Amino acid sequence: MILTVTPNPSVDRTVFLDRTVLGSVNRADHAQSEPSGKGVNVAIALHSQGRVVEAVVPVGGHVGAQLASMLEASGLPTSIVPISGELRSNISLTEPSGRVTKINEAGPRLSESECDALIDAITRRVPAATVVVTAGSLGAGTPVDLHARIARACGDLPVVLDSSGEPLRAGITAQPALIKPNVHELAELVGGELHTVGDVIDAAQQIRATGVGAVLASLGADGAVLVDADGALQAVADIDRVASTVGAGDALLAGFLCSDGDRIDRLVSAVRWGSAAVQTAGTLFDPDDFTGSVAAGAADPRRPLHDDELGPATRVRQPSTNN
Numbered sequence: 001m002i003l004t005v006t007p008n009p010s011v012d013r014t015v016f017l018d019r020t021v022l023g024s025v026n027r028a029d030h031a032q033s034e035p036s037g038k039g040v041n042v043a044i045a046l047h048s049q050g051r052v053v054e055a056v057v058p059v060g061g062h063v064g065a066q067l068a069s070m071l072e073a074s075g076l077p078t079s080i081v082p083i084s085g086e087l088r089s090n091i092s093l094t095e096p097s098g099r100v101t102k103i104n105e106a107g108p109r110l111s112e113s114e115c116d117a118l119i120d121a122i123t124r125r126v127p128a129a130t131v132v133v134t135a136g137s138l139g140a141g142t143p144v145d146l147h148a149r150i151a152r153a154c155g156d157l158p159v160v161l162d163s164s165g166e167p168l169r170a171g172i173t174a175q176p177a178l179i180k181p182n183v184h185e186l187a188e189l190v191g192g193e194l195h196t197v198g199d200v201i202d203a204a205q206q207i208r209a210t211g212v213g214a215v216l217a218s219l220g221a222d223g224a225v226l227v228d229a230d231g232a233l234q235a236v237a238d239i240d241r242v243a244s245t246v247g248a249g250d251a252l253l254a255g256f257l258c259s260d261g262d263r264i265d266r267l268v269s270a271v272r273w274g275s276a277a278v279q280t281a282g283t284l285f286d287p288d289d290f291t292g293s294v295a296a297g298a299a300d301p302r303r304p305l306h307d308d309e310l311g312p313a314t315r316v317r318q319p320s321t322n323n
């Protein structure tokens with residue numbers, strides 16, 4: 001069983017509109033809401049493909065109730081940890097070109113006792129798990145080392161960490177088996193700029209030298225690079241359209257975890273799933289809908305990275321009102 005943990009989940013609201021004009025009234029074409037947060041997205045993708053997976057989420061407030069009922073309706077086995085704060089809603093303003101303006105709320109603070117309750121819920125499920133994924137940001141004021149605590153509580157079980165900023169930096173001290181940064185997160189982690197695949201490999205090796213088992217770097221148009229004890233592999237997709245990149249990294253990680261093949265198969269599966277998500281607006285996607293091709297092989301260090309036109313998500317940090 002794959003166990004995913006999302007300490008700061010959300011209900012994602014995807015709003016489709018012709019064009020986003022800042023400082024103006026924007027009329028939406030249509031909109032949809034989905035249960036979300038990075039670990040939730042990974043779990044839903046794996047569950048949709050018949051994988052045995054469970055999700056652990058803190059839940060509080062009206063948005064929390066909405067998330068819980070959406071997860072129940074999805075059939076995803078979920079452990080809910082009650083918290084006093086209100087969960088967040090993240091908004092994606094999605095244009096037909098695939099350009100997305102994303103607004104992520106900070107999310108609620110988890111108190112020390114709520115962190116302990118979350119870790120208790122995880123350790124109860126650890127005996128049944130083969131791998132634990134702990135993913136996403138942490139609400140404002142939540143102890144920054146929560147991912148690290150979660151990883152340590154999993155004992156010998158392989159832990160996959162997908163986070164950013166300080167929670168990622170603190171999390172890697174627990175030496176997870178795998179991390180899945182995007183190029184911006186990896187650059188921030190090593191404090192440098194990454195212009196080529198070789199820069200990505202060097203950064204990943206720097207992280208591995210601290211005790212992290214492997215790095216799966218998602219590189220947008222440049223696919224993904226896996227750096228592990230056996231060296232560096234790259235897989236790149238050829239696709240004809242971009243509907244939305246939101247959740248593509250989570251889909252990529254789910255595809256990697258879903259494959260039972262060798263490291264090339266896993267990386268190809270990762271890039272197929274990530275690309276299927278890019279071809280679908282919103283966070284729900286079907287890997288079988290992927291149209292395109294994926295090429296994989298030894299990573300070429302000289303290969304330059306594309307500019308990421310869609311750019312990294314913009315985070316709006318604001319105090320949560322309910323805690």
Ligand SMILES: O=P(O)(O)OC[C@@]1(O)O[C@H](CO)[C@@H](O)[C@@H]1O
Nearest residue numbers: 036037038090104136137246247
């Ligand atoms: O604010 P975080 O926790 O870093 O990211 C949350 C989030 O942006 O990640 C998913 C895409 O990866 C979205 O569904 C969700 O809104």
